[in-house]
Amino acid sequence: MASKSNVSVLERGVPAKMWTRLAATVALLLLWRGRTLLVRRALKWPPRLYGTVALALALGKVVLLVALLGSIGFDWRLFSKLFAAGGSCALLMHVVTTPFDVVRTKMQLDPERYPTPGSCLSRILVEDGPLMLLQGFGATAVGYFLHGGLKYAAYEQFRTLTMLLTRTPSGQSLSSLHFVVSATAAELIASTALCPLEAVRIRMVNDRGFAANLRQGLAKIWSEGMHSMYKGWMPLIVKQCPYTLAQFWSYEWLLALLRAHWIGQRFPLDAMLPLPLERRLSLIAGVLSGLVAAVASQPGDTILSRINKHRDKFLDSMAMEDSEAPGNLRAIDSSKLSHARSVDLSTLTTDRDHKLAEPSEISVETDRGLWVLPKLRFGGFSLRLVTRQWWSAIAQSWDRMWKIMKELGPRGLFIGFIPRCAQVVLLxxxxxxxxxxxxxFFGIPETLGRGATHRH
Known part of the structure; x- marks a missing residue:
């Protein structure tokens, strides 16, 4: 039995220390966001120290985030084990199903050339050879190891926290709130890490000459900027959030239903069953939940393939001169940005004449008007400019999504469903x-489908 000091505040529910813990959490959150005037003014360092300061602040934010989550009972040791388990199983199954991935991606990108799974497979084998079925293997392996590790580990941690916050007893069925909050939060984190690697995979499948390996693909995507890396973030969320929610919700509900049938009403859901029976029930629930997840996420998957098909035309209008010194802002022709409503030229100008800002400063609009904030740079790029490009890419992806949906229609959104359904069920x-x-193997007790938590 764990000592009292090792049990989180949420489990002990000690009112005397709650205000202290709450104040510490709020202070950590404020420091992590870096919104205080003192921090803003302290950032006026000499230009030669911008990279060092930016790196120190980034590391500081990571430390503060770890402390913030730890203050509410987040178990990082358990998280690392769950990350390894989730990443390993996702890596294994995505490697096995890579050929399915290539076939359905080809069908989604060019339905006239590849109308059916059979014709698509035969054309790939004749024209490109068997190795084409493993195209994008590196991006798939690395991307889904990160994605699976973050998704499973974060889901179990958020699931435990929601049960503790709602005081749900162990061994009882969970409500919809637990699944929606836990699955959505976990998928938002995992999809953000996956998005650049998924963009590389789709480009490599669509154009065999795009890159010879994952390293070259990432280098090309990086050179094209944040728009190319995260233009598929919103479609990926539209695809992955329903997928993850349907996956975990249907699996836990079906497994709990099957276990209740075998256990009976007199015993709690987390009662032990023979191991062979446990595995059979898990496999049945996994197959059925795979069918539900495939249907729920198919429209988003088709949109994601279409939106990552080609190099972003917006990038050509934001071409920058790479020969300039790292400390200087790169000039952008404002006439080429007329169609990009989300691009804010105020970050590149300091007055009405649109003069370039000083190398060590960047303009920021606030409620009090226009003021100058030191620009933090890692070598040759601005953190603030990259962040604004990331948000711009996400905003523009909404318009692209609606255009693709209108173009394809309801039936077109389910192109390539048969190979993808087989892939998702197996996955x-x-x-x-x-x-x-x-x-x-790691000694972690099973909790899914049992209404149990990883309480110490």
Whole structure:
């Protein structure tokens, strides 16, 4: 039994220390956001120290985020084990299903050339050879290891926290709130890490000459800027959030239903069953939840493939001169940005004549007007400019999504559904099966479908 000092505040529920903990959490949050005037003014360093200061602040934010999550009972040791288990099972199953991925991506990108799964497979084998079925293998392996690790680990941690906050007893069925909050929060984190690698994979499948390997693909995507890396973030969220929600919700609900049938009403859901029976029930629930997840996420998957098909035309209008010194702002022709409503020229000008800002400063609009903030740079790029480009890419992806939906129609959104359905069923059932096995190897008790938590 764990000592009292090792149990989180949410479990102990000690009122005497609650205000202290709340104040510490708020202070950590404010420091992590860096919104105080003192921090803003302290950033006026000499230009030669911008990279060092920016790196120190980034590391400081990571430390503060770890402390912030730890203050509300987040278990980082357990998170690392769940990350390894989730990443390993996702990596294994996505490697096995890479050929399915290539076939359905080809069908989504060019439905006239590849109308059916059979014709698509035969044309790939004849024209490109068998190795084409493994195209994008590196991006798939690395991307979905990160994605799976973050998704499974974050889901279990958020699930435990929601149960503690709502005081849900262990061994009881969970409400919809637990699944929606936990799955959505976990997928937002995982998809942000996956998005650049998924863009590389789609480009490599669509154009075999795009890059020879993952390193070259990432270098090309990086050179094209944040717009190319995260233009598919919103479609990826539209695809992955329903996928993850349907995956975990249907799996836990079906597994709890199957376990209740075998256990009976007199015993709690987390009662032990013979191991072979446990694995059979998990496999049945995984196959059925895979069908639900495939249907829920198919429209977003088609949109994501279409939106990442070609190099972003917006990037050509934002061409910058790479020969300039790292400390200088790169000039952008404002006439080429007339169609990009989300681009804010105020970050590149300091007065009405649109003169370039000083190398060490960048203009920021606030409620009090226009003032100058030191520009933090890692070598040759501005953190603030990159952040604004990231938000710009996300805003523009909304317009692209609606255009693609109108162009394809409801039926067109389900292009390539048959190979993808086979892929997702194999993925989900296999992931849950191996996830339970790897967790058992790490000595982590199973909680999914049992209404249980990882309480110490």
């Amino acid at each position: 989900v059932s296999g992931q849950f099966f191996f996830y339970a096995e790897i967790k058992a």
